[in-house]
Amino acid sequence: MFNLILFGPPGAGKGTQSERLIAQYQLAHISTGDLLRAERKAGTELGEQANEYIAKGELVPDAVVIGMVRNYIVDHREASGFIFDGFPRTVAQAEALDSMLHEFDARIDAVLGLEVEEDELVKRLLLRGQSSGRADDQDEATIRNRFQEYMNKTLPLQSFYSEQNKYHGVEGMGEIESIFDSLCQQIDRVRS
Numbered sequence: 001m002f003n004l005i006l007f008g009p010p011g012a013g014k015g016t017q018s019e020r021l022i023a024q025y026q027l028a029h030i031s032t033g034d035l036l037r038a039e040r041k042a043g044t045e046l047g048e049q050a051n052e053y054i055a056k057g058e059l060v061p062d063a064v065v066i067g068m069v070r071n072y073i074v075d076h077r078e079a080s081g082f083i084f085d086g087f088p089r090t091v092a093q094a095e096a097l098d099s100m101l102h103e104f105d106a107r108i109d110a111v112l113g114l115e116v117e118e119d120e121l122v123k124r125l126l127l128r129g130q131s132s133g134r135a136d137d138q139d140e141a142t143i144r145n146r147f148q149e150y151m152n153k154t155l156p157l158q159s160f161y162s163e164q165n166k167y168h169g170v171e172g173m174g175e176i177e178s179i180f181d182s183l184c185q186q187i188d189r190v191r192s
């Protein structure tokens with residue numbers, strides 16, 4: 001099994017690059033943002049509850065997302081590995097992920113962090129908001145709040161994984177294709 005975390009702030013390009021990476025490496029994709037939006041679309045109670053946090057730009061409680069990821073992994077046990085996109089976002093989530101993978105005799109092999117300047121991120125998110133219809137991408141105050149949550153709760157994971165020698169920063173500004181090439185180079189280096 002090869003398990004990869006695509007790390008970075010909102011708007012860094014995790015979803016865009018995940019799509020390409022799953023095609024290239026035949027990995028299963030877990031985007032907690034997508035899973036939460038699917039729950040909401042299906043009108044489940046979990047989806048309704050999560051949406052209250054999402055609309056404010058706050059993180060959804062750890063127990064909710066951890067449970068969701070666990071179900072997904074159990075349902076995709078045959079996968080040759082996973083790309084985690086938007087998860088983990090807190091140290092508690094990272095620790096839960098480690099113990100989940102341990103049950104399957106697996107581990108996180110690499111964490112690739114897409115590095116993008118904040119002004120560029122806001123531009124990308126507002127642009128995405130125009131076409132995706134995502135309410136949390138249309139309001140600058142909500143976007144700023146998501147960055148605040150990222151700084152306070154998610155960024156500490158960079159040291160968490162650096163201490164394990166798993167974190168690799170990748171330039172996330174520029175052409176989608178050249179960013180993809182840099183990600184592939186890192187992955188191939190880790191896998192060889």
Ligand code: ADP
Nearest residue numbers: 010011032033053054058059060065086087089
């Ligand atoms: P982005 O990375 O652009 O913010 P996502 O689709 O990954 O978009 O997430 C949208 C929202 O869903 C987040 O702002 C947060 O409220 C919620 N969310 C997604 N993943 C998690 C997670 N792992 N932990 C807590 N909340 C999450």
